[in-house]
Amino acid sequence: MNESFKKLLKQKNLCPVCHAKKLMASTKIHVNGADRFSNGVALTPPMGWASWNLFRHNINENIIKEIAAAMKAAHLDELGYQYINVDDCWMSSVRDENGRLQGDLATFPSGIKALVEAVNSYGFKMGIYTSNGTLTCEDLPSSLYHERVDAETFAEWGVEYFKYDFCHNEPIPTLAPEIEKVLIAKKGETEFITLLAEEAELRGDAEIFEDERLTLTGKYISGLSNASGTAIFYDIEIPEEGEYTLTLGIRKAVRKDKYCEIIVNGKDTYSFRIPGSKGFTREGRNQTQVYFRKGKNSLLIHNPIGSRMDSAARQYQNMGKELMRATKKVAEETGKPEKPICFSICEWGWNKPWKWGSTAGNLWRTTPDIRPEWASVIGIYEATVRLYEYAGPGNWNDPDMLEVGNGKLTENENIAHFSLWCMLAAPLILGNDIRSFIKEDGSVDYNNKVLKIISNQKAISINQDKLGMQCRRIKTNGITDVLVKPLENREVAVCLLNKGNSSKDVSFSIKELTELMYVELPKADRYTVYDIWENTTFVAGNEISANLNGHSVKLYKIRAMG
Numbered sequence: 001m002n003e004s005f006k007k008l009l010k011q012k013n014l015c016p017v018c019h020a021k022k023l024m025a026s027t028k029i030h031v032n033g034a035d036r037f038s039n040g041v042a043l044t045p046p047m048g049w050a051s052w053n054l055f056r057h058n059i060n061e062n063i064i065k066e067i068a069a070a071m072k073a074a075h076l077d078e079l080g081y082q083y084i085n086v087d088d089c090w091m092s093s094v095r096d097e098n099g100r101l102q103g104d105l106a107t108f109p110s111g112i113k114a115l116v117e118a119v120n121s122y123g124f125k126m127g128i129y130t131s132n133g134t135l136t137c138e139d140l141p142s143s144l145y146h147e148r149v150d151a152e153t154f155a156e157w158g159v160e161y162f163k164y165d166f167c168h169n170e171p172i173p174t175l176a177p178e179i180e181k182v183l184i185a186k187k188g189e190t191e192f193i194t195l196l197a198e199e200a201e202l203r204g205d206a207e208i209f210e211d212e213r214l215t216l217t218g219k220y221i222s223g224l225s226n227a228s229g230t231a232i233f234y235d236i237e238i239p240e241e242g243e244y245t246l247t248l249g250i251r252k253a254v255r256k257d258k259y260c261e262i263i264v265n266g267k268d269t270y271s272f273r274i275p276g277s278k279g280f281t282r283e284g285r286n287q288t289q290v291y292f293r294k295g296k297n298s299l300l301i302h303n304p305i306g307s308r309m310d311s312a313a314r315q316y317q318n319m320g321k322e323l324m325r326a327t328k329k330v331a332e333e334t335g336k337p338e339k340p341i342c343f344s345i346c347e348w349g350w351n352k353p354w355k356w357g358s359t360a361g362n363l364w365r366t367t368p369d370i371r372p373e374w375a376s377v378i379g380i381y382e383a384t385v386r387l388y389e390y391a392g393p394g395n396w397n398d399p400d401m402l403e404v405g406n407g408k409l410t411e412n413e414n415i416a417h418f419s420l421w422c423m424l425a426a427p428l429i430l431g432n433d434i435r436s437f438i439k440e441d442g443s444v445d446y447n448n449k450v451l452k453i454i455s456n457q458k459a460i461s462i463n464q465d466k467l468g469m470q471c472r473r474i475k476t477n478g479i480t481d482v483l484v485k486p487l488e489n490r491e492v493a494v495c496l497l498n499k500g501n502s503s504k505d506v507s508f509s510i511k512e513l514t515e516l517m518y519v520e521l522p523k524a525d526r527y528t529v530y531d532i533w534e535n536t537t538f539v540a541g542n543e544i545s546a547n548l549n550g551h552s553v554k555l556y557k558i559r560a561m562g
């Protein structure tokens with residue numbers, strides 16, 4: 001690249017690799033240029049139950065089996081609830097002799113594989129949890145740096161949902177190593193090809209510097225940090241196709257951890273995590289096995305991580321890939337049908353996961369943890385309602401697991417919470433004690449108010465609508481909101497919400513809905529309006545208004561007549 005062009009790119013803050021705006025380059029193109037994550041599951045928002053909201057760390061294998069039995073007895077499977085997810089604290093504090101995670105030796109003594117089989121025998125799929133960090137939030141072993149073995153373990157156990165938290169995360173360094181040379185040797189042989197710093201084509205901020213303490217030529221490549229520089233070696237002549245040992249010769253200088261990736265022939269990526277330098281000599285070695293074809297090959301070296309967001313995206317993408325790889329591998333090895341793992345990203349919205357979540361997993365938390373209090377439910381709703389454009393079949397915003405039936409939420413609040421999650425096309429992961437729906441004689445307590453809410457089929461059908469569109473807020477005065485969710489068959493769901501403490505009148509016009517670009521409701525003289533919580537139907541011309549108590553909703557499904 002000529003100097004003036006390089007300067008122009010820098011001036012305009014354009015990426016040296018793809019010439020897009022730098023911000024885009026680091027977050028959208030290099031990292032999020034990854035394909036959409038698509039494993040064929042969660043085409044509608046996932047539904048199930050998880051242990052955290054109610055049980056916290058006090059779980060054991062019997063509780064999980066009791067919940068599965070209660071869910072089956074209450075026919076929740078028939079309503080679409082299919083996952084039973086064991087959250088934090090299922091694992092022992094020690095990995096087994098093969099470096100694999102294992103169930104807590106006292107509270108999950110039969111092992112997780114046996115528990116998966118038990119949960120499956122009730123007709124449910126089992127979910128499991130670790131963190132994208134060195135430990136879980138409860139300080140137990142986790143999957144960062146163990147992605148492959150853990151993904152394989154879960155797939156071998158037959159797990160079908162995986163929640164990946166963000167506690168004890170270690171970000172990928174944005175700093176890149178300085179490269180003195182690259183050595184390539186056929187596996188098992190001592191002769192090698194040497195690529196020198198000066199032979200690389202440098203792009204962006206990459207530059208050659210000199211350090212006489214380096215023994216070969218004294219020259220090295222710097223400026224590869226922060227997704228802003230690239231070094232490429234072209235026309236590397238390889239005599240025979242196969243596996244080679246690639247040694248990255250670096251200049252040891254800075255005490256901070258470093259990271260870079262090598263892309264071979266534009267497709268295979270190899271990552272290097274390099275510890276901060278403490279050694280005596282100037283020259284460091286970092287090795288990996290790479291695959292070369294016969295004839296000319298190319299090597300691109302860069303650090304595509306320009307921010308914390310890039311780092312989080314990349315780490316979740318890595319795990320997503322490992323999960324897909326692992327379930328395929330298990331299917332091939334056993335000859336049984338593949339059991340894809342629904343991948344739940346639990347990054348709390350810190351690094352805008354809605355912007356990259358669909359390249360990494362099936363759903364992503366939009367906020368920190370929910371609590372069974374109105375203020376928490378509304379706070380999370382407010383943060384998530386704006387993110388409608390990111391949700392769709394296979395990839396969802398996740399405003400966290402339901403608190404319906406927990407804490408001191410009133411009946412109105414429980415109904416509002418459930419309705420909002422339905423409108424948001426949110427995962428419906430229950431968090432209450434399902435066993436409380438079952439009477440002592442084993443029969444189901446169909447009068448249980450919480451059971452009535454979570455098993456309202458019409459509300460669930462709004463959530464599970466095949467279009468997979470999240471609602472949009474079309475009106476608000478700060479206290480009352482009007483939400484609209486387009487549905488299949490030219491129908492539409494409307495939710496009126498009163499966030500305040502005292503009662504309020506809320507109204508909307510159906511004609512206005514028909515004029516919204518994203519709504520397919522036909523213009524008509526009369527509409528059938530179904531009131532979901534009253535279980536009544538009425539006919540409306542245009543204006544609908546209702547008086548709502550504090551902390552409550554009205555939920556309607558509307559269809560044109562005639």
Ligand code: GLA
Nearest residue numbers: 052087088137138165346369
């Ligand atoms: C985090 C998550 C919660 C739960 C706990 C478990 O706080 O956001 O949903 O999984 O960890 O420790």
